[in-house]
Amino acid sequence: MKKRLICLLINLISLASYAQYVEINTINCKISDTEQKKIEKLIAYERMFCNEIFETRENITAPVKINLYGKNKDYRLEQKKYNAPASSDGFYIDNINQAFVYKNRDFIAITLHEASHSIFQFNFKQSPRWLNEGLAEFFETLDFDSEGNLYAAPQDFRIKSIKAGIDLKDAERLKKFFGIYNGSFYGHEVQDNYNTAYSVIYFFIKGKRTENLKQIIRLTNQGYDTEKAITQVFGSFESFEQSYKLFYNYHH
Ligand SMILES: [Zn+2]
Numbered sequence: 001m002k003k004r005l006i007c008l009l010i011n012l013i014s015l016a017s018y019a020q021y022v023e024i025n026t027i028n029c030k031i032s033d034t035e036q037k038k039i040e041k042l043i044a045y046e047r048m049f050c051n052e053i054f055e056t057r058e059n060i061t062a063p064v065k066i067n068l069y070g071k072n073k074d075y076r077l078e079q080k081k082y083n084a085p086a087s088s089d090g091f092y093i094d095n096i097n098q099a100f101v102y103k104n105r106d107f108i109a110i111t112l113h114e115a116s117h118s119i120f121q122f123n124f125k126q127s128p129r130w131l132n133e134g135l136a137e138f139f140e141t142l143d144f145d146s147e148g149n150l151y152a153a154p155q156d157f158r159i160k161s162i163k164a165g166i167d168l169k170d171a172e173r174l175k176k177f178f179g180i181y182n183g184s185f186y187g188h189e190v191q192d193n194y195n196t197a198y199s200v201i202y203f204f205i206k207g208k209r210t211e212n213l214k215q216i217i218r219l220t221n222q223g224y225d226t227e228k229a230i231t232q233v234f235g236s237f238e239s240f241e242q243s244y245k246l247f248y249n250y251h252h
Contacts, residue, residue, distance in 0.1 A: 018129050022064045029070025029103045039108060042142045043115045045150060062122040064160075065098045068107065075102040085186060092117035113140035114180070124217070126179045128226050129185035130178060131217065134197035138205060140247045153204075155198055162199040163248050174241055178226035203247050 022040050024031065031039075047059040069075035074153050075089070078100045084091035089102040090110035099114030101107055116136040120127060141152045177196050204213035212233050219229035227237060235239040 007237070008068060021061055023066070024111075025065065025067045027067060028153055029068060031103075032069065035108065038116075038144070041144075042108075042112055042139075042150075043119075044141050045142060046112070046119050047115050050119050050123055051111055053217055055214075058122070059063060059119055059122065062119050063097065064118045066111055066114065067100045068103050068111070069101065070103050072102060075100065079186075085111065090114045090123075090233070094121050097121065108142040112142060113137065116140075124221050128220055129180055129182065129219065130193070130226065132198040133185065133194060134199075134201035137194060137198040138201045144198070154202065155205075158195040158200070159248070160200045161192075161195045164236075166245055166248055175227055178230070199248070203244050207243070207247050209243075244252045 002099050009154070022038065024039070043064060047062065050059045050062075051057055060209065067080070076086075079086060079091065081088040082091065082100070084093075084100070089104050090113060091097045092114045092124060094117070097118055099111070099112060099118060101110050104110075106226050113136045117132060120132050122134060124132075127231070137155065137158070138152065141153060141155060145151055174196075176194070180193065186199075201213070204210060208233075215233045216226070216229045219232060220226055224232070230240045231237045234243070
């Protein structure tokens with residue numbers, strides 16, 4: 001991603017106008033003004049990214065509601081109530097368009113992840129899981145450096161795991177992975193699924209292939225399954241697989 005371009009985009013928009021569409025409902029906790037502003041700014045970037053990907057301006061007003069819990073007990077109760085996975089400190093419920101986050105040390109990253117589900121849902125209701133979770137994993141790595149420039153820190157442990165397994169896995173692995181819809185994404189291979197989902201998004205964004213990602217999103221939104229969409233965009237699925245493997249073997 002081009003750092004300068006992002007800064008320019010951030011400067012171009014009036015952040016104040018975005019802020020009113022982020023509601024953070026704090027339960028037994030407080031967040032500082034700085035934290036609040038940082039969250040609003042980074043969510044504004046998610047909105048711009050989705051505007052770009054979905055070729056719209058509507059994400060500016062997509063409502064994002066985060067319930068933030070200071071007490072673990074309160075958060076776990078909500079988790080139970082909504083049947084959310086117990087291992088995580090954040091979850092998103094699409095039919096009420098609300099996210100639930102436990103205020104641990106990483107709560108800003110988790111908030112960005114769950115907000116991304118909310119914005120993505122606004123654009124694409126029945127999206128493939130890899131796309132939805134991969135983007136959320138990417139967005140949670142957004143931050144500002146000491147000079148206030150936006151950057152996305154790579155999730156090294158996910159990338160390492162992908163690199164370690166890339167040549168060992170069978171040839172059908174990626175095809176099978178893209179066929180995973182709905183709940184089975186969160187089954188027994190959940191960590192591997194998150195790693196792969198993130199690695200595919202990271203490949204598109206850092207490999208300067210956002211145009212390809214955009215085309216794939218457009219096609220899947222039209223009802224294509226992922227394998228078919230990728231085949232159309234890359235000429236063949238094997239060609240995609242080759243570029244993906246090259247990216248991880250030689251460049252990162
Ligand atoms: Zn998620």
